[in-house]
Amino acid sequence: MSKNDLAPVISESISEGTLRPTTSNDTGRYEKTGLVDPDNMQISPGLFIRSRVPEPAYLPLHWSAHIHPEGQPYFCRDGAPRVVTEAYLYRPETLDKVTRWIEKIEQIVTEKSFPISEQVELFIKIEDEDCAYYFVDHATRAQSWLEEIDTYDLGLPPVVSLSQLSIACEELYWTHVEHFPMHFGGLSRETLDSLVCVFTHAICDQMTSRVSTFPYSKQECEAFVSLLKSSRDHVADGNITCTVARLWSLVCRNRYLTHYGQEHSRLSRDQAILYSPETKHTWVSTVASRLSFKTSDRYLAQLDDVFVDHLVYTDQWKSLVTGCLRDWRGASNGAFLGLMLHIFLLALTSSPTLAVASALLFGASLLGATLLIHRYEPMEGTCATQAMEYLESIQSPTFKFQVVALMFALPHALRLWGVLVFSANCIFMLDKYCGTGFAVGITVAVFLAVLLFQWTTSESFNLSIAKLQAKFSRTQDDSYTSLV
Structure with missing residues (x-):
């Protein structure tokens, strides 16, 4: 289901467009298309000596620009809620749209008494004249929206309980942090250490079980543990934040698939727990x-x-x-x-x-x-x-x-x-x-040899041998007892 199939849930709209909910998995981050046309440029004397950025572009008060480790720029506005967007605010018309949509969303927040704190963050995406949004709470590690909405309308997978829905929303939260890791000061060391413990258990599980439900091999888990341990002294760095968030997102995804914490959880890879009508032919x-x-x-x-x-x-x-x-x-x-x-x-x-x-x-x-x-x-x-x-x-x-x-x-x-x-x-x-006799004799001999091979390499042959050995052993024991 694409984002265009989602029916708008927020009925309020401004004259230029409509507000609709989305998720961090449906922002189209990696689907953007665009072409650039590089050209020659004059370099003035001492251009990069005076300043890293010679002519800083204008941003309004409380707005700051950041660059994702992958190279994608994004913008953040301090406040309650904090706002992040990948809309290119150096363009005045884009900045104007973002400002107007933030004002509209804040108006709806006030009307609905939606809980807002310093830990709450708003994401907005400008889509021509429309706007897509979601909220994340860094305290509860979840995404939320302004009105009640069905998981199907958000493109989320089906769930069996609120706790499984919580895991799905936590995955969305970590995806958001992965996409916007540079502005909020990083993650706690406890968050990183918990992830190390998850992968350490996975190493043991992979070493002692052929049907482990963890999606990465022992060697991959060991590499992740080594990577995370070497990052402990840099948890405030946005690059490490992005790394930890991506791994937590993968862990949450696996927990959703294995029904982590549910009554019927998947304890082994070959264990089927989803209902499926049998169609035997x-x-x-x-x-x-x-x-x-x-x-x-x-x-x-x-x-x-x-x-x-x-x-x-x-x-x-x-x-x-x-x-x-x-x-x-x-x-x-x-x-x-x-x-x-x-x-x-x-x-x-x-x-x-x-x-x-x-x-x-x-x-x-x-x-x-x-x-x-x-x-x-x-x-x-x-x-x-x-x-x-x-x-x-x-x-x-x-x-x-x-x-x-x-x-x-x-x-x-x-x-x-x-x-x-x-x-x-x-x-x-x-x-x-x-001659016919010789041909028949060879045929019978080959046929018997094939049957003998099939029988001696079958399970029934080994079971028969085991039964004979057990019977012979019991007979010997009975004879010894009689002699005594």
Whole structure:
């Protein structure tokens, strides 16, 4: 939902436009477009010796200019409430609009008896003749607005309780501080130390659990802890304020997603806690499993595991893509070798039809693996947000990831079908050159060897061996007891 879809909540308007609520995630900060045309300039003698800024631009009383660490200038007005804006106040017409909208908002604040203190800060954004706004409270670390408004109208995600809404609003607060960090004197050392403790616990969680819900790896958390500890003596610096605010925003976002503090919180990455209607199509799973020799089952389990409740963790996504690429490269190598065998056996084959069929299967396996590698190799370094958006786009409302899993399994499955057809062709060649009896004997021996391999590598075989060992151990114990 874009900001243009938001219905204005504040009904009051001045002749030039309308006031509407927004959030710090919907200010369009990184969506601005503009072009500059650099030109040559005359440098007067001693230009930067006399003053850092030779000709300071005019700002009204109580206004000050600041530069974000990323380079974006913004402006702040002292007072109650304090006001911040990215509108370029060095332009008189822009300054005039900002001044008039501040006066209008302060009038509404007075009429509604809206609580204002020195800790409250107002953000405004000029949109042609309209104005977007929100308030933040540095004491409670939350955003608020002048009238009651639905979370949907603000573009906020759904919540299950007021406490979860508080976490979502705290995330908005830290995003605001990240965007405007230079003017209010920095954060307390306790705020930074609390963040160090959060990442320290995350390091332990990542080291002791395979299903940690924290979005960063052990190595990344250690880097964050080192960064924060080295910043303890500079908490008043705006660059450190921006850094700490960004990390707190990420922590709050993760807490919202894991339902931190709620009755049903997410304690492990693979734990689903959101209601989702079941849409099982067992016949599709059965057909895909049989056609792919159960390879699609493995990919389906991996896709479901990496997308629990539509959440994606970077490490799990990278592990999934890396494993798939390794499988597809192995399948393509096997398919290529299968095609090469046809060259040597071309003169010996007794069934051209089977030879063509197996060659086509190997070729299809090689082609499928090549296309999948080409499609997913660039995604190995995709971030979690992009991976989530991609998985959202390919997940079927009806079949979920079953079709995708089958596509992933095709190179391996086609190669195995090619091996089966090629083996059948070899049996016909043995029948032609060595006789029917020899061909049947070799076929039975190979079939029994395959069954033996399947059985000895299955779970049921290991369970049977364990039961026999336990039974033999009990028999020996009974015999020893009888002798005593």
